[in-house]
Amino acid sequence: MANTPQAKKRILRNAKRAEINGARVSRIRTFVKQVESALATGNKDEAKAAIARMQPELARGVARGVMHKNTASRKLSRLTKRVVALG
Numbered sequence: 795m796a797n798t799p800q801a802k803k804r805i806l807r808n809a810k811r812a813e814i815n816g817a818r819v820s821r822i823r824t825f826v827k828q829v830e831s832a833l834a835t836g837n838k839d840e841a842k843a844a845i846a847r848m849q850p851e852l853a854r855g856v857a858r859g860v861m862h863k864n865t866a867s868r869k870l871s872r873l874t875k876r877v878v879a880l881g
Contacts, residue, residue, distance in 0.1 A: 838880040
């Protein structure tokens with residue numbers, strides 16, 4: 795257990811940040827799943843729209859530090875390639 799006041803404060807702060815960051819990652823996953831479900835149905839217009847909504851969320855996740863930039867880039871690239879292959 796933390797003994798110093800600043801260590802106790804860090805424990806509380808870390809718990810709050812973990813909750814916020816978890817919500818951010820969950821939101822990003824939701825947007826990725828929307829793209830994947832549009833791809834599964836084979837609807838290219840819906841998939842394009844979902845990609846357009848997903849891209850800023852990935853960028854925001856990178857900016858906030860909850861996702862590595864290469865991970866976001868890789869996800870976007872792979873999903874974009876699958877959307878282009880639909881047409």
